[in-house]
Amino acid sequence: xxxxxxxxxxxxxxxxxxxxxxxxxxxxxxxxxxxxxxxxxxxxxxxxxxxxxxxxxxxxxxxxxxxxxxxxxxxxxxxxxxxxxxxxxxxxxxxxxxxxxxxxxxxxxxxxxxxxxxxxxxxxxxxxxxxxxxxxxxxxxxxxxxxxxxxxxxxxxxxxxxxxxxxxxxxxxxxxxxxxxxxxxxxxxxxxxxxxxxxxxxxxxxxxxxxxxxxxxxxxxxxxxxxxxxxxxxxxxxxx
Amino acid sequence: xxxxxxxxxxxxxxxxxxxxxxxxxxxxxxxxxxxxxxxxxxxxxxxxxxxxxxxxxxxxxxxxxxxxxxxxxxxxxxxxxxxxxxxxxxxxxxxxxxxxxxxxxxxxxxxxxxxxxxxxxxxxxxxxxxxxxxxxxxxxxxxxxxxxxxxxxxxxxxxxxxxxxxxxxxxxxxxxxxxxxxxxxxxxxxxxxxxxxxxxxxxxxxxxxxxxxxxxxxxxxxxxxxxxxxxxxxxxxxxxxxxxxxxxxxxxxxxxxxxxxxxxxxxxxxxxxxxxxxxxxxxxxxxxxxxxxxxxxxxxxxxxxxxxxxxxxxxxxxxxxxxxxxxx
Numbered sequence: 001x002x003x004x005x006x007x008x009x010x011x012x013x014x015x016x017x018x019x020x021x022x023x024x025x026x027x028x029x030x031x032x033x034x035x036x037x038x039x040x041x042x043x044x045x046x047x048x049x050x051x052x053x054x055x056x057x058x059x060x061x062x063x064x065x066x067x068x069x070x071x072x073x074x075x076x077x078x079x080x081x082x083x084x085x086x087x088x089x090x091x092x093x094x095x096x097x098x099x100x101x102x103x104x105x106x107x108x109x110x111x112x113x114x115x116x117x118x119x120x121x122x123x124x125x126x127x128x129x130x131x132x133x134x135x136x137x138x139x140x141x142x143x144x145x146x147x148x149x150x151x152x153x154x155x156x157x158x159x160x161x162x163x164x165x166x167x168x169x170x171x172x173x174x175x176x177x178x179x180x181x182x183x184x185x186x187x188x189x190x191x192x193x194x195x196x197x198x199x200x201x202x203x204x205x206x207x208x209x210x211x212x213x214x215x216x217x218x219x220x221x222x223x224x225x226x227x228x229x230x231x232x233x234x235x236x237x238x239x240x
Numbered sequence: 241x242x243x244x245x246x247x248x249x250x251x252x253x254x255x256x257x258x259x260x261x262x263x264x265x266x267x268x269x270x271x272x273x274x275x276x277x278x279x280x281x282x283x284x285x286x287x288x289x290x291x292x293x294x295x296x297x298x299x300x301x302x303x304x305x306x307x308x309x310x311x312x313x314x315x316x317x318x319x320x321x322x323x324x325x326x327x328x329x330x331x332x333x334x335x336x337x338x339x340x341x342x343x344x345x346x347x348x349x350x351x352x353x354x355x356x357x358x359x360x361x362x363x364x365x366x367x368x369x370x371x372x373x374x375x376x377x378x379x380x381x382x383x384x385x386x387x388x389x390x391x392x393x394x395x396x397x398x399x400x401x402x403x404x405x406x407x408x409x410x411x412x413x414x415x416x417x418x419x420x421x422x423x424x425x426x427x428x429x430x431x432x433x434x435x436x437x438x439x440x441x442x443x444x445x446x447x448x449x450x451x452x453x454x455x456x457x458x459x460x461x462x463x464x465x466x467x468x469x470x471x472x473x474x475x476x477x478x479x480x481x482x483x484x485x486x487x488x489x490x491x492x493x494x495x496x497x498x499x500x501x502x503x504x505x506x507x508x509x510x511x512x513x514x515x516x517x518x519x520x521x522x523x524x525x526x527x528x529x530x531x532x533x534x535x536x537x538x539x540x541x542x543x544x545x546x547x548x549x550x551x552x553x554x555x556x557x558x559x560x561x562x563x564x565x566x567x568x
Contacts, residue, residue, distance in 0.1 A: 055445055057441060057445075076444070076449070077441070077444035077445060078443075078444045078445075078446075078447050078448050078449045078450065081444065081445050081446055081447035081448075082447040086445075086446075087445045089442070089445075093438070093439045093442045095434065095435045095438045095439070095442075096438065097434050097437070097438060097502075098431060098434060098435065102431050105428075105431075106428065106431040106432060106435060106446070107446045109447065153446070157446060157447060
């Protein structure tokens with residue numbers, strides 16, 4: 001395919017301010033179709049800000065975000081979403097006034113390239129728990145179930161790139177493993193992803209490239225093999 | 241979804257509507273008119289509930305469309321004969337929809353307290369326009385001499401000049417608006433606006449142009465408010481600039497809050513509660529010397545409902561409902 005040469009997403013020299021604070025400094029990376037990138041770093045280093053900048057919630061002061069090769073500076077958030085990017089926020093933001101099934105169907109649409117692989121049946125297949133709870137209100141779910149619902153809601157848009165923000169945070173170990181299983185399944189189905197998480201071991205298994213952020217700057221960008229070879233980097237910035 | 245009336249709600253609504261339907265049979269003229277006002281204001285408040293309770297847009301200028309609807313009836317009705325009901329209704333709904341799209345296009349861009357201020361400003365502009373325009377009676381208001389009617393030759397099918405016809409027409413209109421709004425809210429469009437109320441950013445993140453959805457919701461609400469204004473103008477055949485003022489917007493908002501926002505049927509409870517309590521508080525035989533200052537009692541009543549009932553009067557019914565998960 002010709003498209004594979006164009007990254008789905010590329011950030012070039014991104015600088016971002018929130019109020020007077022310089023949050024992102026010269027961030028550059030790109031994600032190709034099917035690739036999985038991990039964003040690591042301690043709290044407050046700008047990981048979520050990168051995701052929000054990609055979605056257009058925050059606009060970079062300097063630098064360019066390209067989505068499928070197009071500058072996204074003039075795209076509104078919903079246009080960015082329609083270009084095949086789905087955001088699974090840490091806050092989950094389930095719609096409490098809609099039932100589980102409505103939370104899912106309201107997001108459903110075919111992807112940019114006309115794919116509709118992710119249907120309600122497939123979602124219920126990977127998360128049987130959601131099928132049991134399909135008629136519950138969004139706020140009647142446990143934390144793990146809410147997280148499953150948020151991921152599923154993202155998948156229902158048939159994205160080509162999925163942004164996962166700390167999706168395993170605060171979950172029971174068994175539920176967390178369940179989520180990791182699904183993340184792997186998503187990756188194997190060919191959807192590119194950017195994963196923000198604290199579980200270095202799991203990320204090393206899944207992601208193709210890793211980015212470590214310190215105070216908004218990239219201090220490491222490379223594959224898992226290179227990262228494992230720098231134990232002092234991992235100890236210093238990730239506490240492993 | 242919350243909008244499907246539960247069995248308890250359906251039973252209560254049925255009983256209330258039955259009571260309303262029997263008012264013209266037993267009550268005297270004064271009570272018929274009171275009940276009619278309650279029904280029409282309930283339609284008005286229900287349209288506002290679509291904005292406040294479901295879309296998360298707190299409009300403080302909703303009376304602009306209510307009053308405009310009433311004024312259009314005056315403006316399009318000839319002075320010497322009644323206008324065809326269909327033509328009059330289509331003109332009213334069409335023109336209020338146009339006005340709602342223009343006002344909405346500007347105000348929906350803003351959020352929170354700014355949205356309140358912008359809608360209020362537009363409504364006050366409309367108020368002063370009709371207040372100062374001699375062509376529409378100015379500050380004195382204006383009469384509608386012949387109310388719209390539906391006639392085929394000599395056969396009169398509907399004549400809104402007849403009190404009972406107008407009454408049952410309005411009652412039917414309430415049911416129609418209620419059912420229409422339930423269908424709107426159950427549609428994918430309805431799910432999207434309810435999502436916008438909770439988290440607009442997230443809806444954009446899912447790929448929805450939230451501006452457009454909010455605008456459409458605003459236009460639907462404005463058009464239904466215009467319809468309520470149309471009915472209101474037919475009660476006395478009199479319109480005045482006060483119908484567009486912020487006081488009317490405030491009353492509609494009180495009714496929505498009193499009845500319970502985000503319920504639709506709460507608007508009926510709110511309107512009945514408001515009109516009923518007003519009658520009781522104003523009656524010297526019941527409240528004695530305070531009757532002259534009935535607004536004080538009304539204030540206390542509204543505060544009590546807000547403080548002690550979780551979501552207005554509707555909570556009296558819905559607290560006995562089963563949870564959604566067990567329901568289906």
